[in-house]
Amino acid sequence: MTSPQLEIQLIAVLVAVACTLPGVFLVLRRSAMLSDAISHSILLGIVCAYFIVRDLSSPILVGAAAATGVLTVALIQALERTRLVRNDAAIGLVFPALFSMAVILIAQYARTLHLDTDSVLLGELAFAPFNRFEILGRDVGPISAWVMGGILLLNAFLICLFYKELKVATFDPEFAAAQGLAPALIHYTLMTSVSITAVGAFDAVGSVLVVALMIVPPATALLLSRRLPVIIVLAAGLGVAAALLGYWLAHLLDASIAGSMATMCGLFFFAAYLFAPERGLVTQFQRRQQQKIEFALRMLAIHLAQHENLPEAATENRAEHLCEHIRWDKKFAQRVVRQAIQAGYVTEHNSRLILTDEGRKLAELAVAELM
Amino acid sequence: MRDPTGDAATLWNILTSPTLLTVAAGAAVLGALSGTLGCFAVMRRQSLVGDAVSHAALPGIALVFLLTGTKSSLGLLIGAGIAGWLGMLAVLAITRTTRIPDDTALGVILATFFGLGLMLLTFIQKIPDANQAGLDTYLFGQAATLLREDVMLVSGAACVAFGLLGLFWKELKLVTFDREYARTVGFPVHGLEMLLTVLLVGAIVLGLRTVGVVLMSAMVVAPAAAARQWTNRFSRMVLLAGVFGGLAGTAGAIASSLVRHLPTGPMIVLIATGWAIASLFIGSAHGLAWRWLRMRLLQRKLAEEAVLVNLYELAEAHGDLEHPHGEGAIKALSPPNVSVPKALQVLKKQQLVRESAKGTWALTDKGIAEARNLRSKEGGKA
Numbered sequence: 001m002t003s004p005q006l007e008i009q010l011i012a013v014l015v016a017v018a019c020t021l022p023g024v025f026l027v028l029r030r031s032a033m034l035s036d037a038i039s040h041s042i043l044l045g046i047v048c049a050y051f052i053v054r055d056l057s058s059p060i061l062v063g064a065a066a067a068t069g070v071l072t073v074a075l076i077q078a079l080e081r082t083r084l085v086r087n088d089a090a091i092g093l094v095f096p097a098l099f100s101m102a103v104i105l106i107a108q109y110a111r112t113l114h115l116d117t118d119s120v121l122l123g124e125l126a127f128a129p130f131n132r133f134e135i136l137g138r139d140v141g142p143i144s145a146w147v148m149g150g151i152l153l154l155n156a157f158l159i160c161l162f163y164k165e166l167k168v169a170t171f172d173p174e175f176a177a178a179q180g181l182a183p184a185l186i187h188y189t190l191m192t193s194v195s196i197t198a199v200g201a202f203d204a205v206g207s208v209l210v211v212a213l214m215i216v217p218p219a220t221a222l223l224l225s226r227r228l229p230v231i232i233v234l235a236a237g238l239g240v241a242a243a244l245l246g247y248w249l250a251h252l253l254d255a256s257i258a259g260s261m262a263t264m265c266g267l268f269f270f271a272a273y274l275f276a277p278e279r280g281l282v283t284q285f286q287r288r289q290q291q292k293i294e295f296a297l298r299m300l301a302i303h304l305a306q307h308e309n310l311p312e313a314a315t316e317n318r319a320e321h322l323c324e325h326i327r328w329d330k331k332f333a334q335r336v337v338r339q340a341i342q343a344g345y346v347t348e349h350n351s352r353l354i355l356t357d358e359g360r361k362l363a364e365l366a367v368a369e370l371m
Numbered sequence: 372m373r374d375p376t377g378d379a380a381t382l383w384n385i386l387t388s389p390t391l392l393t394v395a396a397g398a399a400v401l402g403a404l405s406g407t408l409g410c411f412a413v414m415r416r417q418s419l420v421g422d423a424v425s426h427a428a429l430p431g432i433a434l435v436f437l438l439t440g441t442k443s444s445l446g447l448l449i450g451a452g453i454a455g456w457l458g459m460l461a462v463l464a465i466t467r468t469t470r471i472p473d474d475t476a477l478g479v480i481l482a483t484f485f486g487l488g489l490m491l492l493t494f495i496q497k498i499p500d501a502n503q504a505g506l507d508t509y510l511f512g513q514a515a516t517l518l519r520e521d522v523m524l525v526s527g528a529a530c531v532a533f534g535l536l537g538l539f540w541k542e543l544k545l546v547t548f549d550r551e552y553a554r555t556v557g558f559p560v561h562g563l564e565m566l567l568t569v570l571l572v573g574a575i576v577l578g579l580r581t582v583g584v585v586l587m588s589a590m591v592v593a594p595a596a597a598a599r600q601w602t603n604r605f606s607r608m609v610l611l612a613g614v615f616g617g618l619a620g621t622a623g624a625i626a627s628s629l630v631r632h633l634p635t636g637p638m639i640v641l642i643a644t645g646w647a648i649a650s651l652f653i654g655s656a657h658g659l660a661w662r663w664l665r666m667r668l669l670q671r672k673l674a675e676e677a678v679l680v681n682l683y684e685l686a687e688a689h690g691d692l693e694h695p696h697g698e699g700a701i702k703a704l705s706p707p708n709v710s711v712p713k714a715l716q717v718l719k720k721q722q723l724v725r726e727s728a729k730g731t732w733a734l735t736d737k738g739i740a741e742a743r744n745l746r747s748k749e750g751g752k753a
Contacts, residue, residue: 032472033477040585084596084599089596092419092589093644093648097641097644100641107634108632212485215478218475219475219479254494255494256489262486262489265486266479266482
């Protein structure tokens with residue numbers, strides 16, 4: 001591994017963790033799409049600030065962009081408050097308009113400027129190590145790493161400081177308001193954090209990947225756990241894994257790093273969707289199958305116990321007869337009998353099924369439960 | 372000196388040039404189509420579906436290009452349509468089977484599909500001899516490259532879509548507003564929703580050519596949001612949204628052909644959104660301006676009535692109903708936000724009070740009757 005490769009991965013990991021931290025709360029507060037709105041509309045802030053300071057590397061640009069992000073949220077809320085449009089429509093109205101203004105401004109007045117809209121949307125992480133940060137003439141690493149590291153620390157600090165408030169305001173806003181926690185203040189603090197993160201990250205990875213990292217790992221974590229601290233740690237971990245694996249996937253295919261990272265995020269989500277321990281689709285399917293067999297074992301035990309030691313036992317307690325009496329199809333009956341023998345509930349003699357002591361206990365238990 | 376007639380002639384030439392006519396026609400049809408179908412999305416609280424579908428279409432475009440090497444717009448359109456439709460299905464599956472909120476589901480699909488598409492496209496670009504499948508066009512739209520054939524295709528699709536809307540109008544309306552009722556009455560709810568989804572995905576995928584992926588959501592939301600402010604009837608809303616979308620498309624196309632370097636897509640979006648915001652204020656059904664005006668008029672009327680009743684009660688205390696009082700006394704009785712002199716002037720015009728001396732006011736006979744009337748109304752309410 002060369003040193004630029006290491007640096008790219010470092011930046012990718014920093015971006016991923018910095019994005020997932022506020023992302024968890026966005027997802028839980030049902031305002032995930034605000035990240036999409038903010039990450040697009042900050043372009044307008046950057047363009048406007050550029051016209052004033054005429055310097056693309058000025059920190060004022062970052063401040064202006066973050067302010068535009070917060071302004072976007074305020075505009076969306078103002079529209080919503082008229083009660084003439086709903087929240088989703090308000091988002092759909094505001095950010096395309098702000099983004100359009102930015103694109104038009106660039107096309108009209110700043111075509112010579114290196115601020116092409118592609119790179120804003122898509123980002124190019126591969127170029128991030130070229131911009132170096134120097135202190136007293138000494139090279140201390142890429143600027144992006146320092147910026148993203150700072151933003152990551154800021155986000156972590158904010159979440160630690162306001163953890164309790166955020167939690168209450170997220171899960172029970174009315175209670176939070178009643179406790180005097182000022183949900184609006186918490187909301188705007190979170191939105192400021194999202195805006196600053198988006199500004200810092202989109203330079204490196206582009207605005208669409210900002211959305212991917214903010215929403216997808218937290219959503220995946222939400223499938224895997226119900227506890228907030230676990231969700232936060234899981235989301236950050238998934239973000240890191242997606243960043244590293246995404247980088248190597250991009251390396252392998254010689255494709256966009258941002259795109260590969262987003263793809264990895266999606267793969268993780270899909271895997272969790274199928275195999276999450278409690279609520280995954282496949283897991284649920286297996287559990288249902290398991291329950292079906294367990295129920296069938298009880299049925300079998302009750303059936304055998306019913307006819308045990310009676311004259312008709314010779315005909316009733318045969319594997320083939322189950323199909324007629326309990327209306328199982330042949331394959332299923334065979335499977336249940338096999339499972340019952342394996343579990344030691346039943347033994348088979350000359351194709352007659354005989355309950356063991358274990359089996360009798362199961363039957364008694366099942367009948368008692370039914371009663 | 373510039374020759375004004377010459378300028379007008381140039382303008383006329385630009386406006387009637389075949390290129391502009393084609394582009395304007397295409398943008399108009401696409402605007403009308405997405406505006407019409409957007410109404411259903413907005414009323415079903417799916418305004419951001421446009422955003423998700425347009426992003427989700429990218430891997431379809433990339434895959435079609437990768438597998439067949441075609442750059443024909445029809446092939447890419449079909450790929451985009453299938454991918455966008457799959458994205459929609461995935462969003463539905465996630466919201467139905469997990470406890471993930473619906474907006475998060477949209478975001479997940481939007482970002483991962485787009486990321487996958489981006490990865491595939493950048494992969495394609497690095498294959499020797501492969502020319503880019505027009506990522507730029509897809510991202511920002513290029514209305515200026517619309518050809519006659521494109522316009523024909525779009526118009527044909529729009530005719531089919533409008534035809535289907537007309538055919539299933541009643542059913543689609545019911546599914547949009549009362550899904551449960553539609554189900555109990557025995558309508559094939561899933562089939563109808565699928566029809567709406569397919570139509571919307573089709574409109575979005577077609578629209579990508581003109582405004583691009585980022586701005587497509589505005590074309591779905593803005594005309595519908597604008598139309599909603601002018602009427603309470605869904606049929607009128609759909610028609611209006613179609614008209615607004617079409618006009619925004621035409622106006623954007625014309626504006627960008629008149630000004631150099633003015634991108635068409637963003638211009639169309641700005642016009643559509645601007646009109647939506649304006650409609651929020653002046654829309655005849657719900658406009659904020661009318662709401663504000665009504666409030667003001669009502670407030671003023673209440674203030675005048677309060678002043679009249681106060682004057683009556685002051686005079687009553689004197690045992691002489693026509694006893695004049697100074698403005699100060701009336702002011703002291705009225706709430707602080709009421710402008711007493713203005714109210715008195717209005718009352719004077721209505722001949723309910725008269726100014727007996729400078730700054731002192733007394734009720735007229737008509738005023739006494741009116742004040743009694745108001746008091747009995749108030750008493751009746753209490």
